[in-house]
Amino acid sequence: MTSELIGVAVSVDLAIAWLATSMVLLPLGAFALAGLAEIVGAGWRDEVLAAVSRALFTLTTIAGLTAAALFGLEGGRPVHHVFGRWFSADGAGAHQAYEVGVLVDATSLTYLVLTSLLAGTVGAFSLRYLEGEEGAGRFFRAMMLFTAGLSLVVVAESLGLLFVGWELVGVSSALLIAFYRHREGPVRHALLAFAIYRICDAALLASLVVLHHASGTTSLPAAFEAPLSPTVAALFGGLVLFASLGKSAQLPFSGWLPRAMEGPTPSSAIFYGALSVHAGAYLLLRTAPLWEGSTPLRVTIVMIGALTALLGTLTGRAQTDVKSGLAYAASAQVGLIFVEIGLGLHTLALVHVVGHALVRTLELLRAPSLLQDVQRLEAELGRALPRAGARYERVVPRRIRTWLYRFALERAFLDTLASRLIAALRRATRALDAFDRRVVGAATSRASTPGRGVGASAGVAHGSTSEPPPAATKREGVTMKRGGEGAEADWPETVEGRR
Amino acid sequence: MSSTDPWIAIGPALGPAATFGAIVTLALTAGVVARAASTRSARWWGLLGAMLSLLLAILAARRRSTSSVDALGADALGADALGMDALWGLDALSAPIFPFVVALFAVITLAAPTRFASPTLLARLALASALALVVIGARHPLLVALAWAGSSVPTAIELRGRPGARAFVVHHVVSALFVVAGLFAAHVASPRLAGALLVLGVLIREGVVPFHAWVPSLYERAPLGSALLFSRAQVGAYLLARVLVASPLGSSATWGLDLLGAMTMLYGAALALGQPGVRRALGYLATSQTAIVLLGLADGGPIGARGAVLAIVSVGLAQTGLGLALWVTEARRGELRLDGAGEGVAATPALAGATLFLGLACVGLPGTLAFVAEELVFHATLEARPWIGVAMVTATAINGVLVLRIALRIFAGGVIGGAFGARRPRGGADLLARERVAFGLLGASLVTFGVAPQRLLSVGAEDPAEIRADVHVSADMSRDAHRREIHDDR
Incomplete structure (x- = not known):
């Protein structure tokens, strides 16, 4: 029996x-x-x-x-069920296996x-x-x-298998942001979002190895059985948190979310209103038994969430288009979910995720009909719709209110900071490139002109094949952009793109 | 091998004969292709030769030596016998790489744009492949040294008279001198000196920072097919694997190799992302990706070594595919740049899709072979040396952004100012049938082995500890057998 x-x-x-x-x-x-x-x-x-x-x-x-x-x-x-092994390598006492299985709770x-x-x-x-x-x-x-x-x-x-899905989500997100691929804006914004995803993915990969190093496995149920030491828990949790920040558009990576709205509205709804934006929260919930013993980490999660919620609310109120407003609202709500996770209120966080995803999806799907909706509501009310939170604004002194408005309009100056950082990185890369070309120049008696692109060289290369060089050596778009502002219009400036 | 294996009846000499046959076939192909009247006939002769050579290479890989990895060095130089067995053959390390080099030649020949692929170029590619095969398939150090020195000659001829040619020649002459001296030192001097000379020669050939100057220059100046074949065959990485497997480095040398590898990955990735020209960006990407192999091999562990061998194959195939897609695009449009908006995705969706997929595949898209390779190297490295691992994941993240940037900047975003500024989509013709076959085969191989990599992993490098034991045992056994033969003769 x-x-x-x-x-x-x-x-x-x-x-x-x-x-x-x-x-x-x-x-x-x-x-x-x-x-x-x-x-x-x-x-x-x-x-x-x-x-x-x-x-x-x-x-x-x-x-x-x-x-x-x-x-x-x-x-x-x-x-918990393991279906089998994807691949494995072993020898000399070392063993590395990639198992495929599910954990359903x-x-x-x-x-x-x-x-x-x-x-x-x-x-x-x-x-x-x-x-x-x-x-x-x-x-x-x-x-x-x-x-x-x-x-x-x-x-x-396992965290290894989770990483596979995480990468697929990142790639598909970037492709959908660049859905209107004939336009420059979506392409820039897709690159920005993907860059942030990749940086954060690196942290997830590192967390995976920290877990493997500490527990000898990346299988979550097995790792849950042996608690990590406080230091390892803080390190592991810190890396998981960093990975979550990118996908969930939390500070300091919240800037990409409104730009991701360049994609078609249904994709905005499902990715940035409902599902993708909550992936970071899920990652934290899923791995919570491994890091929740670290109080400093939990405090950090609460602080980041609270700050994102505050700035998201403030910035969202100054937006002039509905999708940007909704994006900041989503970022703020996910911030609150982070606060709940940091406080250990996991069930509340899960309920919040479900409620927020449903409401935000509805709002985003209705966004193209916003004017009609407002008109209908105003017709029903017989007067203009009241501004949400207007009474709180009146409490704030006028001078501070003006400063806060400017602060919100400038998106908390995060874009400016990011632009400066990127500009510094670009300068460093260019200096490195110039140095590298000088090295080549020193090694060759007939060095190419520094900064010269592929054009002349490509022509030379084509010559070697006894075939005519390509007819069009300069495309219209390239010629137009070279030397002027277009030369500066490379991908890192994406943060300036959607003003 | 079981007794039911049909190959067993053919005899033990089949492996060396097939190895030699694959090399000779490619060398003969070079001769036939050079005499072809047109690019079209040169391409088909080249493909025929490549297919024959590939069949022989696969046969040779199947009939690889029963010992895990054969010694390459002192003993062989002193060997009296110069028969087929003594000169040619594959082992566990060379078995996966030998057919891979032939496959690279085949796919480059198939996809090379007609306007650039003259019979002379295709013949030089065949010759370069044949010489690379000699480095991999030869068991005698003298042959390896000669082929090593000669394998850069066809590419040097492509660069003749151009800026960058001197840098290339200087680097590769020095590299050849180091390798020849290293192999000689293995015979007459200490193994330590030999190892150091060989590693130095290989590092130059692999374009590891600070010996990387010739790589972006090669990609920028030479026909892309030549540059891809020369740098992505990764003959240097193969030789390094052989050297390190036979005599692992001490801790200080490992530390130095780690440092160079991490620096190369980060430096290459950072510079690739900042390039305005796509060819130079591809060159730096190649530099950065090469370091994965280096780091996988550095600690001499089994996981890293397997990841490294797999990375040679997977990253080589994927990056060659990406480079070919860009070469094909260049043939349709002229120079390609990354500092402006692109166009043509509507006109060439298959070409744009191939560029994106192969680009992502070379930075470890899950489900492709490079993911498996990178995963193994990451684990091996991060477990043993976390700071190197951090450099690796950072560089891989940057490289991921680069490949998406390449795909989007070349094919998308051409309309500035929204729909009102719309131009008619341009971009030339989409993929031709032969190009579809080439990219389809590359994609299918990367995905098939990515989803089911175990078979390839078991063909790859075996446990270095066992390998080293085998090397010594086989060397001892061959000495004993030699002595016995002499005794019997008397």
Whole structure:
């Protein structure tokens, strides 16, 4: 009898594990098939992709809800299942294995169901919103990759596997920010967001190795069993926190979020209002048992969250476009979620995540109809809509109010600081480059003119092949930009882009 | 190998013969291609030769020596026998790299833009590949030394009379002198001196900072195909692996190699990101990525060594693909720059997609082979030397931004000022059928081995401790066998 019960429990666990895994594999498979069809020149029509997306997210939502129901029936016991090994290398006593498995608990199931529910909702909205628009298929493909990546982040049983999903989320985010790729702004902003993602991803990678070094494993359930020493916990937590700051647009990396709104509204809703922006909070919640013993780290999380919430609220009030305003509001709310996580209120943080994601998605999806909504509301009220928080503004002395307005308009001067930092880095890189060219010059009797680009050299290179050099050696856009302000218009200046 | 293996019946000499055959096939291909009447026929002759050579190379890799890694140095110089077995053959270290070099030549030949790929250029590429194969497939140090010195000659000829040629020649002559002296020293002097000379020669060849000056210059001046084949085959890294596996460095030398590797990764990444020209950026990216192999090999551990061998193959394939995509784009548009907005993504979506994917694949996109390689090297390095690991992850992060920058700056963002400033999309024709095949094969290999890398990992380097034991045992055994033969003759 007992063995039968154990057998049933094991098979239910396995069912939950497979259901959770299907929520990663289904979107990933659909993305792979759609991508493959595109590569062989038989790309799916937008309508087909949209229909596939609809079916896909319906299936994943059903899978998520079924897994949640089974999880509830099993009494909310976390399910840990390892499917097998991706790769391994060993020898001389050293061993490195990359295992593939899932860890399903209340937090991950909540995120998992939220992900497919919102992806499905936004997908359905996008059918109309992007109908007939160039690149609609690209949008659906990127969304499939994003959903697969985020679901992997949520269910991964090890920090190594989580990192894989984390990277996929970053790449798909950048591609969607640059969705309107014929325009310069989105391209700049995608580069800025991706640069911040990459810097923060490096911290996640380092945290992974710190954990492996301290616990001998990156498997989270195994690591939870052996608490880290306070110093290691602080180091590990600090790195995880740094990784979270980028994805969740917390200080000092909050500047990219409003710029990410350059993408189509549905992607803004799902990425920066609902799901991606909460990935940092999830990472902290998921790894909390490993770092929550470090009080200084928890204080740091609370301080960063509170400061982001304060600045986000202040800055958002001075924005003149709805999506920027919503972006700062989202950043502020995630700041509050960070405060809750730092204080150890994990359940409250999870509820806050769900509530905020749903409300923000609705707001962002309604953003294109804002004027109509305001007019309708004002018609119903019979007067202009009251300004939220106006009474608090009156409490602040006029002089301070003016200064605060300027402060908010300048986005807390974070962009200015970032621009200066980037300019300094650019100067350093140029100096290094000039030094490097001088070294080449010293080593060669006929050195090229410093600062000269590829043009002349490319021409020389072409000559060697006894073939004519390319007809167009200077493109219109390049000629226009060289030497003037265009020469300065390289990627790091993106922070100045959206004023 | 089990007794049911069909190859066993063919005989033990098959491995060395196949190794020699692959090299000769490529050398003959060079001769045939040089006489071709047009680029078209040169390309197809080149491909035919590459396919034959690749088949032989795979056969040679399958029939690799049963000992893990053969010694290369003192004993072999004194060997009396000069038969096929003594001169040619692959082992655990060279088995994955030998076919990889042939594959590089094949894919470059297939994708090289017709306007740049003259029969002369393709013939030189074939010759350079054949010489690189000699370095990898030869067991006699004299052959290795000669091929090492000769393998840079075809590329030097490409650069003849151009700025940067002298830097290239100076670096590679010095590198050749060090390697030849190192191999000679292994015979007559101390192994320590030999190791130091060999490592120095290899560091110059690999373009490790401060010996990197010729790399961006080569990428900037030479036909991209030549530059890619010369630097991405990573013959230097292979030789370094062989030297370090046979005689690991002391702690101070490891520390020095670590420092050079970390400096190279960061320096290359920082300078690549700041470049206005795409070719130079690619050169610095190559410099930065080379250091991954160096760091993987530096500590002599098994995980790092496997990651390093895998990185030679994965980063080599991906970066060659990225370079080819850029070469193909250059053939359609002229010079490519990164300091302005790009265009053409609408006209050339497949080309833009290939550039983006191969770019991300060379910085370790999850699901590709480079991810596995970098993961192994990261773990090995960060576990043992955290400060080096920090440099690695930082440089990799910067390189990731660079490849996205390359893809977006070349293909996107061409309309300034929104829809009102819209121009007609330009960018030339999208990928041709042969280019699609080349990029498709590269992408498929990177993803297939990225998703299922274990088979490749087990072909790669074995445990260095066992390898070193094998080297000594095989050297002792060969000496014993030699003595026995002499005794029997008497």
